Every structure is written in structure tokens, then in C-alpha cells.
Amino acid sequence: MSEINQENLTPTQRSQIKRVPQRGNYEREVIYQILDEGLICHVGFAIDNQPYVIPTAYGRVDDQLYIHGSPASRMLRSLQTGIEVCLTVTLLDGLVLARSAYHHSMNYRSVVIFGTAALVKDAEEKLAALQAFTDHVIPKRWEEVRPPNRQELQGTLVLSLPLTEASAKVRTGPPLDDEADYTLPVWAGVVPLKLVAGEAIADSRSIEQIPTQVRNYTR
């Protein structure tokens, strides 16, 4: 997607993984791969200690994560004021079925980012962010579509969140049962899960051939 800064992130009080710390990871490469594979994030913010968690699309350019929306959006209006944000991306990779109810789990890869977001005012950065949103969903889509006109640009707010305080958490592999439970007559293992594309559905006025990257879409 873009260049990777090789320097790892330093865990902070907020971003350090405290529960099952061996699943924590602070490598930029790991964090960016999860962000680039995901399609939606959950943006958390608080107004007078009232939390809100809003799902939204995002894009990444180098060490910045971008979100966007309407100038009327409560989320964007709130974040613009510089309040703290917690943005989380989660990929579900499998169901972990153990012999005991207690040891059931899930395989996943998640990233949690902390920081404050800033309104992108620079026209060039804003356009690059909008391209990143589109190409994040389908590579090279930006080249094919009509770019935003002046009115659409004015009608879109873009906010940037620096990727400086973040951590990944990853679980992989089979269930881990208590030793005594391995003799129980219970099947145990993993059901892998994947977000899979079905056959693309052209809209009723579509006159063009379906592009290769749409036909063979994989994540």
C-alpha cells in the first residue's frame, strides 16, 4: 500500500497490551498489514465521559490513518476539536473450539490506535487521502472513476490520525486445553473464517465490462 517505516512503536501506558501480553505486538509491519487488510474500523470517542463507537471506512498513507465523512457528522465535528480518539480494527480469523467451554476462544488480529485527529486542510494531502480510501477498498479503482469535484471536496471532511501510539494483538493456533481434558470425547480444533467476495452484481444501468480486480476480488 505504501512505504513502511521500519522503526517499531514504543508501548505507552495506554497502548501496552496488559491481558495476555504475549499476544501483543508493536511492530509497524504487523500493525500496518492488519490495517491494510481491514475494511472498517471502530472509532471511539467520549463527550462528557459518554462513549460513542462508530464503524467507518478508513485509508492509510505511510504513518497516517485517515477517516472521512460529512461536515454534519457528530463524530467528525467532535474529533476535530482535538479530543482523544481510540480507533480499533479487528480481523476475525477463526473459531477456537476446545474440549472445555472455558478454553473456547477466537483467532484474531486487532490493532488499537490512540491519539488525537486533525482536520486535513492541505488540498493535496486531502486528495491523496481520498485516493487512499478508494484504493484501500479496491486497488487502482481511483484511476477508473470520476474524481471528486469541487463541491464534493467541500462536502467531505478528512481527518488524520498519526500512527505513533498503537499496538496489535494477535491470537493464532489451536485450542489449549487442560491436560486432563485431552481424553474427553470432544472434537477440538479451529474453524478458519475469512471474508470472501461473492459474484459481483452490476447495477441495472451498468454498461461496462467488469474490471479484473472486481471480478477476482480477494482480501
Next chain:
Amino acid sequence: MSEINQENLTPTQRSQIKRVPQRGNYEREVIYQILDEGLICHVGFAIDNQPYVIPTAYGRVDDQLYIHGSPASRMLRSLQTGIEVCLTVTLLDGLVLARSAYHHSMNYRSVVIFGTAALVKDAEEKLAALQAFTDHVIPKRWEEVRPPNRQELQGTLVLSLPLTEASAKVRTGPPLDDEADYTLPVWAGVVPLKLVAGEAIADSRSIEQIPTQVRNYTR
């Protein structure tokens, strides 16, 4: 999964859908179907206006949503004190590819729940919630596995969140382009997305036949 209270929810200041209100839905049946199809939720809470968004598993019994974890979990320790929670479940159904960059979108179904969580102290309710977690992931799994022992029950906190203040937001269907853009030579339509199970992988010490509901897992 369980009985559905037929009464619809009343939108509140917090739960009312303000952006694109025609996508908002307050029917219990719609909300519960989304919750029952999802596998993970994102739990948002704030400590001194610092938001946290944590992905976790959940279960539903009637009009209560349950989350669980270790007594050492910061999230559960914080929520137990009665602070406000915002819990969001999002299902991604498709990529909406328009002729213009601006009208790109996603098809999704999401639920946002507001309220405060309570520690489940009643032993019977706690066990029913733990069964709901397990059976939420794979139906009837609870009947096959070793139930939690006393030590495991003590090592698990269960919190309940009442489904009284919640809303769904749903987008379906094709892209909507500006009239002038329909003549552009750009393919437009929807790429459906679905969480699909791969072939189940028995762990290295598994001696049992794979159960039917694991072999034929669908969401």
C-alpha cells in the same frame, strides 16, 4: 436464539440515527438478528474522557447482552463501576462501487447499544450467559463440551447490558450515482462480502469425529 420481545425500541438522544436517518431501524427483531449473526462486538468506554474500544465476544439471552472475561481485565473492572458503555456490532455485507469516487460506499448492518453494564452475581444467570457465549459461536456446542468447574466460574466475570437503548443502521442495494455520471465508461455495482468458514482443522490430539455443525459451519 431466544424469544423476541415484539415491542420496538424508542430512539433516545444518544441512540437516534442522525446521519442518513432513513437507514436507522429501531425494531427489536432487526437489532437481535444482527446481534445473533455477529461474532464480535467493539466495547467502548471512557476513563477521564480517554476512550477505549476493545473487541470481544458476546452472547445474548432475551433482552440482555452479555460480555465476559478475566477479573483482571481493565475493561470489565471499569464497566463494573457503572460507567457508560457504548457497544457496537458491525456486519460488512458488500462493497458499493459507484462511477464517482464520492459515491463509493459499503453495504452493512450495525447495531449500537448504550447503557451501563452490571456484574452478573446470580449463579444460574451466569451459567446461562456462559452457555449463550458458547452456543452463540456454534449451536449446541455447550452440550458437547466440559462445563466450567468452580475454579473456572470464579475466574470468569460476566457482565450484562440491557437491550433497552439501541439502534440498528442498515445500508443495502446498488450505488446511487449522480444522473450525469451514468454515461461514464465505469463499471458500477456491488461486490457482496460474507464471512465464510474454511475446512475445520482438528488439533493434533483430537481423536473424535468432527461434529456436523462444525463441518458445515455457516454464519
